[in-house]
Amino acid sequence: MIRYTPLRPRLAALVLTTLLFATPLAAAPLDPGGEMNALYWQGHSALGAGDWKLAQLRFADLERRLRQNEPSTVDAAVYWQAYALMRGGRDQEAAALVRRLRSEFPRSRWNRDAAMLLHGKGRPAAVDGEDSLTGMLQExxxxxxxxxxxxxxxxxxxxxxxxxxxxxxxxxxxxxxxxxxxxxxxxxxxxxxxxxxxxxxxxxxxxxxxxxxxxxxxxxxxxxxKAMGVAGSYEDLAEVARHSTEPHLRAGALQALGVAGQSEVLAEVANSSVDAGTRIAAIQALGTANATRDLLALYPNVRGAPLLRQEVLKSLLVASNEGVVMKLYHQATSADEQRAVQRVLLDAGYDPNRPRR
Structure with a gap:
């Protein structure tokens, strides 16, 4: 009989796979404070722990945020709510969400998964000879x-x-x-x-x-x-990031390391690479990795390089809240630097000179 590997130990990898492969490599949604990204991770962390109620609440919060900021991507949050409800035994509520998903997003790629969810809680029906495949499970x-x-x-x-x-x-x-x-x-x-x-x-x-x-x-x-990032092949990714002769492959390896939260290599490349494009890719990946400490350590080294300085500031907004960049604004050592920090803040919707209530 075939022995199958347990699904639960793979759940963390499956979640990371969803994040990595859901959007183009360099097209992560704008989320300056990281709240939506945090809600997504918290929801999937709750799924991994079997806390279906908490998972549903986190994805419901995510849906509300997405409707305000990125309404075209709400469908994923609706699907994961239905998934959490189904796993928690709340089948009727899950079915209602699936119907809402179909009604609001008739072309969503999640509709097929939702239909499979209602049919045997994620197990699709056997079609086109799949019954014969099922028999192989016993061989x-x-x-x-x-x-x-x-x-x-x-x-x-x-x-x-x-x-x-x-x-x-x-x-x-x-x-x-x-x-x-x-x-x-x-x-x-x-x-x-x-x-x-x-x-x-x-x-x-x-x-x-x-x-x-x-x-x-x-x-x-x-x-x-991307797959290497999910599989934990960080040394292989670091090798590509450091030594590949192809800029787009270096950038791809760096972003995969960023999604996986591997900031050490990213900080090294951001500080030492002689290629400006590679340094920028590493800085952006540090933002994805929420590596505020590494970005702040890098900032004094790029204070006099406008393009790199701007990327570090933007990545700090991704990695943390605007307060970190506000502090850099007030600590600027020149009028030019202060104007540059102000532009980044204003572009993100924050005015450093607006009195706080």
Whole structure:
């Protein structure tokens, strides 16, 4: 019988995968105070702890904030509320949220997940031959793996191949993981991207390193870099950030490190890189990592470099509250610096000269 790895230890990786792959690499939503980002993380942390009520409350708070600031992205918060309610046994309330999701966002990518949520709490119905795949769950890996690989290499429907790939990714077997990595290196772009995500959730750092070396296309390499951040392959990301000859790959590695909260390498690159674009990417990633201390330590070194100074100030707004940047405004050592800090604050909606109530 196939042994499957427990899902709960993978939940943290799955959450990080959602964050990394939900938006383009350099297109994180503007959230100067970090409140929406914090609510998202708190909601998923509660899911990981099995605190369904707290998770639903956090995602409800997130929905309210998004409706004020980014109404086009509310659908994700509605879905995760429904998920938390369903897991908490509040099926009718979950169903009502799913109906609201469909009504308000008929084209949302979350609608399919929501439908699956209502059907067996996340388990989709078997279609297009999936019943035969279900039977493989009872077979030893030595028998099941060749059959699943045969489906992947055959002419079956894409949905069937996706299901076969998922089953391989869930098997507690090195041979199955090697087959997932082979798909990740393959020419089928859709399956390859799914396989990369699965390797990320499986913390398959060695396999991802091989995939990164094998795929030639820049966009596929960027996807693998994101996956490395989820899998905890920080040394591999640091190597790319420090030594890659491709600026976009250095930037991709830096942002993946930022999402993962790995500020040490980011601070090193921000201080030492001779390439201005790479330094800026590292500074932006420090903001993503909420690395206020590192950014404040960097600020005196860039005080006389207008472009770098501006990026540090903007990243400080992302990493902390406006009070930190307000303090720099009042501590400015020149009129030029004070004007520069003021511009950043005003652009973000804060007036340093407005009396506080």
């Amino acid at each position: 030893p890996p030595a028998q099941a793996i060749p059959k699943l690989v045969g489906i992947l290499n055959g002419s079956g429907a894409p949905r069937l191949k996706q299901r076969a790939l998922f089953l391989l990714s869930q098997m507690d077997d090195a041979g199955a993981l090697a087959q997932v990595a082979a798909v990740a290196r393959g020419k089928d772009r859709a399956l390859s991207e799914r396989a990369v995500r699965m390797l990320a959730v499986a913390n398959a750092g060695d396999e991802l390193r091989q995939v990164y070396a094998a795929v030639p296309e820049p966009q596929r390499k960027l996807l693998v870099l």
